[in-house]
Amino acid sequence: MSLDAYKTLEDKKNNKITKAIDCTAKDVNHVFYCLNPKCNAHLTLCSINSNKTISYFANKDKTHPHIPNCEYANSHNAYLNKFDHTSFEPNSFLKAIIASMTTNNRHTNPKSKNQHNNLKTSPVTISTVRQLYNICLSNPLNSKIGSTEIKYLLCNEATNFLYKSFISGTKLLIGKYNGTNNDTIFIKYPSSWGELDNKFLVCLHIENKQLLKNIKNLIKDYKNNILIFADFHTSSNNGVNYKIVHASISNIKQIIPLK
Numbered sequence: 001m002s003l004d005a006y007k008t009l010e011d012k013k014n015n016k017i018t019k020a021i022d023c024t025a026k027d028v029n030h031v032f033y034c035l036n037p038k039c040n041a042h043l044t045l046c047s048i049n050s051n052k053t054i055s056y057f058a059n060k061d062k063t064h065p066h067i068p069n070c071e072y073a074n075s076h077n078a079y080l081n082k083f084d085h086t087s088f089e090p091n092s093f094l095k096a097i098i099a100s101m102t103t104n105n106r107h108t109n110p111k112s113k114n115q116h117n118n119l120k121t122s123p124v125t126i127s128t129v130r131q132l133y134n135i136c137l138s139n140p141l142n143s144k145i146g147s148t149e150i151k152y153l154l155c156n157e158a159t160n161f162l163y164k165s166f167i168s169g170t171k172l173l174i175g176k177y178n179g180t181n182n183d184t185i186f187i188k189y190p191s192s193w194g195e196l197d198n199k200f201l202v203c204l205h206i207e208n209k210q211l212l213k214n215i216k217n218l219i220k221d222y223k224n225n226i227l228i229f230a231d232f233h234t235s236s237n238n239g240v241n242y243k244i245v246h247a248s249i250s251n252i253k254q255i256i257p258l259k
């Protein structure tokens with residue numbers, strides 16, 4: 001399920017997104033389309049006019065399901081109002097994730113205990129890469145985490161249209177494993193690597209041999225999507241029909257194989 005969808009196939013072609021909260025009761029029987037450009041799922045507007053939950057789009061038409069591994073197929077249920085994200089800043093968060101390597105065992109979110117005791121009533125801070133990713137998928141692409149719009153934090157199939165010539169800065173990138181050479185692991189973005197996409201070959205430079213070994217164990221021959229959280233820079237040298245992007249990896253927590 002998601003909070004955004006396309007209202008028509010024409011809108012899908014033009015990346016004209018419709019928000020569930022902007023829909024009305026007359027849209028209930030309308031067929032909407034999945035945000036993933038590669039997915040042909042038909043979506044239905046749900047919970048319109050509900051006092052209990054906000055409106056969202058879900059796949060009810062089993063003849064037009066999400067494609068396998070579609071990121072928008074599952075409910076991640078990580079709405080922004082559950083989190084205290086006012087001071088969230090991507091670079092500081094990346095630094096904290098990298099620094100958590102040396103404090104691996106004692107690194108726990110100090111608020112997680114409170115969260116338990118208080119029955120999740122008080123907002124929690126964002127503490128893991130997966131949590132950040134779930135927030136990105138559960139909220140409209142133009143909503144903000146701290147002062148950063150989700151669409152500028154997320155390089156997936158749905159936001160690929162934004163990345164026509166380069167990828168720059170701290171982002172969550174979803175791609176597929178494409179081999180290893182010495183200390184470099186290659187990732188293709190977007191996952192589909194289709195003819196019409198803005199294609200990038202991402203070179204992940206791994207900080208040391210032990211980390212390289214651990215990451216290889218984690219993702220070597222992995223066929224599903226892989227989530228990478230890093231600071232990306234686009235190279236001035238490019239491939240024939242794709243661009244080359246570099247990022248350094250210093251902590252295994254920057255890399256998550258997705259189901």
Ligand SMILES: [Zn+2]
Pocket residue numbers: 034035036039040041066067070071072073
């Ligand atoms: Zn889908």
